[in-house]
Amino acid sequence: MAIGQPRNPLWLHAALISFTLLTIYPVLWVLALAFSGQQSVGIVDLPKDPTFLERLRGVIPWPAQFSVKNFVDVMTEQPFGRWLLNSVIVSLLTTVLGVFLACTAAYAFSRFRFPGRDQGMLAFLVSQMFPGTLMLIPLFIIIVKWLGLGNTFWGLVIVYATTAIPFCVWMLKGYFDTIRIDIEESARIDGASPQTIFFRIILPLAKPAIAITALFSFMTAWNEFILASVFMEAESKYTAPVGLRFFVGGFTSQWGFFAAGSVIVSLPVVILFMYLQKYLVSGLTAGSVK
């Protein structure tokens, strides 16, 4: 159906529009709850024996009255602001640490030939196959029981940073490989030390790749839920994902807070994702499409 004259069959548009509506419905639902100013899981309060139309009203993702009360309350009355701040701190530290470790390692892998280089890169690749749950218990024992880093930012940060390293290293190494080596050689002839070359020449040249790597590290930490829920037991140390679950998991159901918090947490990620998706897709398909 992909050929011939340009055409826009109506049925195709109808099908796509209805499917798209279905797809974005959950998003609209969350937005409606977030702006509804109340906590219940229904968008409007239904009478005892609702009619068809009343039910229809309850399904349409449009709040009964608009209010930003949930946003205000979740940030002021609830400790969500604190959790958000925790997430920001953890994610930023992860980004800085992860990018630093990945840059240095990737530079060495790209520019030096040394014994153990191939094995090291292979080891990074292999580590991606280790299943999360198998790592979870030992990590819990090491971080919480041995190192006593439960309920601290550093416990999460070092684990997030190291889990992000392999991907970042491979990505950055690929980019470093494309930077022509004669720039470095001429710098070396001018008497620049390896450190100078790395910090003054390579890093500035690799800015785009570093930006992508940094965003990847940030999103890894920002969206992570399991490790954070295992490591952070004290309510004041929750990260945003653990906090959002706290609103609606188990015994509480504060859907308004959840919805408002979700909007706050997702907005930056969704915007970043939309901005970056073309790189992501090209990266995924570049190797396979001929």
Next chain:
Amino acid sequence: MDWIRRSASIGLGVALAAVLALSGWIYGGVSSDLSAQQRQREAVLLTNALASSLAGAPDAQVVGERVAQWKREQASIESATVIAGRELLASTRAQDQAPRNLQREEKPLFDMAGELRSAMETNVGEGAVRKKTIHIDDPRDGPITVSVPYVVDGKVEGMVQARVRPGPHAVGAAGGWGLPLGLLAAAFAIGAVLRVSPHRRFDVGRALAVVALLGLAIGFQQQRLGRMAEAMVASEAAISQIQASAAATYARTGAGATPAGAQSVWDTDAYGRPLGLVSPEGKPVPGADAALRDVHSAFVERSFWAITALGLGVLLFFVQGYAARTAAALRQNATAYAYVAPAMIGMLVLVFFPFFYGIALSFTDTTLFNENLPFRERWIGLGNFASILGDFNIVTRSAEGTVVNYQNFYWTLMVTVVWTITNVSVGVSFGFMLALALNTEGFRGKTIYRVLLILPWAIPNYITALTWRGMFHPQFGVINQVLQMFGFEPVRWFDGVVSSFMTGLVTNGWLSFPFMMVVILGALQSIPRDMYEAAEVEGASKWQQLRRITLPLLRPTLVPAVVLSVVWTFNMFNIIFLVSGGEPGGANEILVTKAYKIAFEQYQYAYAAAYSTVIFIILLVYGYFQTRVTRATESY
């Protein structure tokens, strides 16, 4: 070359230091265990003897006198109390003023007495030794509290509790630093005079270095083993002395003559089984304790051999020239290694070590409650794997009908496989249809559709999961509202196995189709238009074009995408955990969420580690076959 000349000396030194440190560590651990055992043995012996002397006492006063006499004569007994029913019958503590009733805060004592009584009755009733009838509380650095049943005329009346501070025991004597330091000096000296050449196939210097290491290491270990044996004999002698002294005190309390073989009733383990040197007939026998000691010696000996082998490895690393080469490589590539080191160390500590530690953990029986025990005491070999993989108790048929055991591994595996297949099928089919639709040439509004349809991929998946959980809310959720709108009954989504599975499928389908759509769309756009035009000219139908052009050309993109998505779905923890939580009754748990629950809700760390290891093996097998299949399709 300097390195090579010195490699015998450094190698011998480092290897021997490793051997000494590890051997000393093992020896120290075992001998401190033995020492604790001896201390407890002495405490139990004295408490048992004390308790047995009370059996014939006519009243509380006599009991009190006899207890007081024990305290006077046996210096290591700090205090002793006798509890019968709700009464504190006798006590050597001045503040107690026995006999009196137990106070409210002494309830734990009453409970413990009850526990000991029921343990004793269970053992007598079953004619077996299954429950501990002696309670030992050993803080290791203070007096040991031993509680034994207080038996009168064969009936358990209460409990005798004694705080005993045993004398110092010889086992576990550290052994001093003199010998190891001397041996180390000898190793360096011998190494310094040896000349090794790593390039020759056989080299006298190298052989001599190996012999020297073996001699020094084995010498040290034999000395330590000998010391351990001596200490055991010494402590055995100490125990028999205490027995004799206890027998004398027993006689003086007026309880009558020491019954023959009394010692074997006194010197027992926590189950009341005799440990010591004397049989009930009063004859010396090698008791259970001797066997226990053999276990310890055997463990120490085996460890020593393993350590020696390790030391030999270290030595060979040096004298074969590997160390010199490594050092040279390190020096030459110092910058490169410095750049790699931070990331590598992080990966070693937080990725590779945990991985192997997790696998090691799966061979133990570690739970929240015994994780402080030494590793060798938790080791159970393949037990966890046997109980995971060997349990085929999936379905039980009874009069009421068939019951599926949702906790069974194979049920969970089945659910996981069904979960993966259905999800990937849903993702691929929806993604494919949408991509085809959007790829229509000259189609207007493509960009806006694409942006909106990609939205589920962009939203963090735990938010997606919790959102759908809200929409599936049995009472107020919108999905049930829609059902009721059209006159259907509301569904209690999380109460049924199938409906609960559907919640996960819908949620995961929703968030996984955009990935497939985008990947397929990218591939479709890279198919040259003229192929279709040519096909059109040849008179091929749309269906033929799809079959003969689109699908074959999609394959190189689709296969890796499906492979990726299978692994993602197989490990999709968040959806199951946050949407249905595996309800009802764990029926919809997939392998990864099950492993999580075993670890963090049942605190069975080792079992969960074994579970995860099995998951890893399944993924490995999948990966192996998948690469073979992918290779096959690539050649297509």
